């Protein structure tokens with residue numbers, strides 16, 4: 001698991017190291033890692049043109065020390081000092097000793113226009129608010145040029161904790177971050193400014209607390225996707241019940257049931273008015289056109305996609321939520337639930353809600369720029385797991401544990417993909433995964449299926465269902481069609 005650490009956690013972890021190490025040692029570690037990444041990107045330092053954008057704090061110090069290293073390797077390095085009186089003294093001295101030259105912001109345009117690499121040391125974890133005027137103009141000029149755009153620690157203008165971007169921010173092709181990945185690099189608007197992420201170890205790990213926010217890797221997801229063993233039968237893998245779609249619009253029922261089948265083909269039961277459509281699409285499912293209570297025993301329910309919001313739908317939702325089973329609530333069922341949130345508040349069994357931004361807002365507050373904070377707040381308020389879809393899907397549980405999803409493709413923003421996500425998550429809930437993990441693993445696998453489907457061009461939601469077995473194999477580290485290593 002990749003732990004995501006807040007600015008406060010990073011600062012607290014730095015404190016004992018700063019006290020124990022000689023002055024400047026931590027910054028030297030950061031600058032060495034930063035220069036190493038820059039050298040690799042440049043291919044050849046000698047003769048290359050590098051421009052540093054240098055703010056008044058430690059972030060500028062990192063850029064100056066790294067710039068000194070590049071200059072000593074033969075690069076032509078220019079530092080644009082945004083606040084010359086306050087530029088990091090030791091960094092500036094090292095930079096000048098190495099032969100670097102400085103420029104005032106007003107004179108920096110031509111150098112930015114022909115730079116090979118621009119290093120953003122304007123502001124790091126000490127930043128607040130949007131970029132100030134001269135910095136914003138320089139960032140804009142650099143972005144219009146041909147240079148590789150490398151952010152130091154955090155792209156300036158991005159809130160390291162939340163990913164919020166209020167105004168201009170540095171659009172990095174690469175971000176070299178120190179000690180720990182900050183949430184703002186992988187969530188919300190910030191994710192779009194980070195580019196490729198490099199983590200430099202400066203020795204913080206043993207001082208960091210256990211992360212309350214994480215990102216799953218393929219290995220983490222695979223560990224939560226158990227393979228059936230010889231003792232399993234169709235019931236022991238978990239039976240999921242699906243209530244989705246309608247007689248006129250059976251599509252949501254077909255997609256949701258298909259995704260559940262393809263995730264854990266133990267047993268999927270369907271109950272609802274799309275019964276005919278589901279039966280003909282998926283003969284493997286056990287289908288009734290009756291109520292959830294007529295479907296037979298299940299270990300978890302998925303309720304909502306395309307089911308409508310009329311009185312019948314409302315009573316079906318209430319019936320499912322009155323069970324003592326895990327329930328995933330999506331789409332139309334979220335709309336109904338937002339009118340009667342007590343239906344979820346009084347549940348003892350786990351509930352997972354999977355809103356997009358508009359559905360989220362129906363529960364009383366907008367998502368806003370802090371997506372993790374918003375998901376955590378709603379999860380705590382309702383006592384349910386909240387999976388908030390969008391710019392990096394986030395999952396939060398009522399106790400405050402959260403996940404930021406790292407997989408996916410913009411092609412997933414198309415009709416029906418949410419129904420597929422619900423089917424995957426429902427199958428994992430029925431298999432017994434804790435609700436927060438089921439939601440996080442589902443988002444991970446869904447994103448991988450999207451990537452696999454998008455490789456063949458624009459994707460439809462049905463393509464996701466077809467690519468699920470391949471995506472799950474890849475998450476497990478197997479080649480498509482390959483068999484797991486059966487051991488000695």
Ligand SMILES: NC(=O)C1=CN([C@@H]2O[C@H](COP(=O)(O)OP(=O)(O)OC[C@H]3O[C@@H](n4cnc5c(N)ncnc54)[C@H](O)[C@@H]3O)[C@@H](O)[C@H]2O)[C@@H](O)CC1
Pocket residue numbers: 014018026027028030031055056057058059060062122123124125126127128129130131132135152153154178202
């Ligand atoms: N403390 C240390 O020894 C270490 C610090 N490190 C670096 O130092 C950074 C933190 O340094 P600081 O605490 O000095 O803070 P920063 O350098 O991140 O930012 C503080 C400066 O930025 C200015 N600023 C704040 N918001 C701004 C905005 N919106 N627009 C323009 N300027 C703005 C402030 O006036 C202040 O001068 C880290 O991000 C990292 O890059 C690393 O070298 C690791 C070790």
Ligand SMILES: [K+]
Pocket residue numbers: 059120121122123124151152153154155156
């Ligand atoms: K920066």
